[in-house]
Amino acid sequence: SLSDGLQSAFKSLRGKGKLTEANMRDGLKLVEQSMLEADVSYSVVQSFMEHVTEKAVGRRVLMSLRPGEELVKIVYDELVDILGPVDSSLHLKADGVTVIMMCGLQGSGKTTTCGKLSQLLKEQNIKPLLVAADLQRPAAIEQLRVIGRQLDVPVYAEEGANDPVKVCQAGVKQAQQQGARVVILDTAGRLAIDKELMDQLARIDKRVKPDQVYLVVDGMTGQDAVNSAGAFNEALELDGVVMTKLDGDARGGALLSVKHVTGVPIKFIGTGEHFDALEPFRPEGMTGRILQMGDMVAAAREAHRIVDESQREELEEKMKSGEMTLDDFKGLMEKVAKPGLMGKMMGLMPGMGQLKDLMNSEEAAGGIKQTIGAINSMTLEERRNPKIIDIARRTRIAKGSGVQASAITQLVKQFEQMKPIMQAMAGGGMGDRMQLMRQ
Ligand code: GDP
Numbered sequence: 001s002l003s004d005g006l007q008s009a010f011k012s013l014r015g016k017g018k019l020t021e022a023n024m025r026d027g028l029k030l031v032e033q034s035m036l037e038a039d040v041s042y043s044v045v046q047s048f049m050e051h052v053t054e055k056a057v058g059r060r061v062l063m064s065l066r067p068g069e070e071l072v073k074i075v076y077d078e079l080v081d082i083l084g085p086v087d088s089s090l091h092l093k094a095d096g097v098t099v100i101m102m103c104g105l106q107g108s109g110k111t112t113t114c115g116k117l118s119q120l121l122k123e124q125n126i127k128p129l130l131v132a133a134d135l136q137r138p139a140a141i142e143q144l145r146v147i148g149r150q151l152d153v154p155v156y157a158e159e160g161a162n163d164p165v166k167v168c169q170a171g172v173k174q175a176q177q178q179g180a181r182v183v184i185l186d187t188a189g190r191l192a193i194d195k196e197l198m199d200q201l202a203r204i205d206k207r208v209k210p211d212q213v214y215l216v217v218d219g220m221t222g223q224d225a226v227n228s229a230g231a232f233n234e235a236l237e238l239d240g241v242v243m244t245k246l247d248g249d250a251r252g253g254a255l256l257s258v259k260h261v262t263g264v265p266i267k268f269i270g271t272g273e274h275f276d277a278l279e280p281f282r283p284e285g286m287t288g289r290i291l292q293m294g295d296m297v298a299a300a301r302e303a304h305r306i307v308d309e310s311q312r313e314e315l316e317e318k319m320k321s322g323e324m325t326l327d328d329f330k331g332l333m334e335k336v337a338k339p340g341l342m343g344k345m346m347g348l349m350p351g352m353g354q355l356k357d358l359m360n361s362e363e364a365a366g367g368i369k370q371t372i373g374a375i376n377s378m379t380l381e382e383r384r385n386p387k388i389i390d391i392a393r394r395t396r397i398a399k400g401s402g403v404q405a406s407a408i409t410q411l412v413k414q415f416e417q418m419k420p421i422m423q424a425m426a427g428g429g430m431g432d433r434m435q436l437m438r439q
């Protein structure tokens with residue numbers, strides 16, 4: 001899987017203090033490949049990779065033992081940034097009618113999304129009115145009427161009309177008369193972009209002056225999402241994007257392309273055919289989906305969050321002076337007593353790799369609990385200076401905590417092994433690494 005691939009590519013980055021173009025190459029290749037597989041268009045991927053490389057090169061690695069994760073974090077943060085900002089407000093006017101125009105290719109989900117938005121408004125006790133402005137297909141009016149009946153929302157339609165501008169204007173007028181607060185215009189689409197369609201939409205935009213114009217994009221669209229989004233963006237003043245059909249396995253890379261081209265907020269995602277299958281857009285979830293490395297990213301972020309700046313400095317001081325005790329160690333473990341996090345945690349601390357392996361070799365969470373239990377059963381003096389733990393003390397601790405005596409020996413041994421390493425790192429020659437931790 002991509003995640004495994006990234007892990008192994010990043011292994012080659014292990015122990016390198018800085019990210020360079022050379023040492024990131026393999027990792028970035030995989031990220032690139034993953035984005036292409038997610039259907040982000042080629043040109044968008046290229047410009048993204050350039051940007052990320054530029055940002056990452058020369059960046060010192062916070063987690064000096066895991067620069068690969070630092071790279072993942074840079075990529076992730078950049079994607080979240082690009083896909084933002086979060087804005088799923090419909091920006092309804094304080095008084096008067098707010099007009100929302102939906103546009104997009106045929107089959108992208110415009111009409112369905114009109115229903116979903118109506119449902120959303122109704123839940124907030126806001127009265128919508130739907131306007132059947134798709135005059136291309138005879139069945140389009142009936143489709144909207146059915147939705148209106150299902151949701152108990154009024155639909156304005158003119159049988160046999162041929163000017164969508166007039167229909168929209170009449171629809172807005174009716175909304176004003178009926179006291180509806182929102183008008184949603186369901187416009188026509190084509191299978192491919194054509195001039196006539198674009199002209200028609202541009203005319204509605206110009207004459208009806210909708211307050212919000214949303215482009216509806218099929219989440220299963222691939223590489224050509226860039227072209228169609230570009231065409232709509234040129235013809236209309238878009239205010240937002242809705243991406244539908246993200247309930248399947250589509251990875252939604254088109255979203256990145258569409259965002260790149262239009263620059264407008266992504267408002268909602270459609271996750272099903274039912275009217276409640278509309279979710280406000282959240283860049284974090286989408287980013288994990290596009291990169292297909294949600295777990296890895298989540299763990300890296302969690303590790304960052306857990307050891308905050310002040311704690312790092314305190315630990316660093318203690319390591320420098322050789323004063324790190326089993327209590328400090330316990331404190332760390334209590335924070336990360338969740339399976340999988342232990343390794344990430346240890347990776348944050350220079351020189352903790354050996355301990356990490358030890359912790360991982362025990363059954364993660366259970367092992368941590370045991371260790372914490374053992375330390376709890378020690379006296380203050382023993383925690384400060386575990387060397388004094390002799391056979392008698394060990395037996396007492398083992399009894400008190402229900403942990404095997406041999407596990408206590410191992411814990412103390414590993415801790416003692418780490419101390420000089422930590423001191424050496426803090427004191428001589430490893431200042432660079434300590435510096436890294438502060439960033
Ligand atoms: P329009 O031509 O743009 O108005 O597209 P429609 O609203 O008629 O939708 C086309 C098809 O896509 C219909 O079968 C919808 O049920 C389906 N559809 C729309 N949105 C979603 C979605 O979020 N998920 C799924 N699975 N299907 C959707």
Ligand code: MG
Nearest residue numbers: 110111134140
């Ligand atoms: Mg339609």
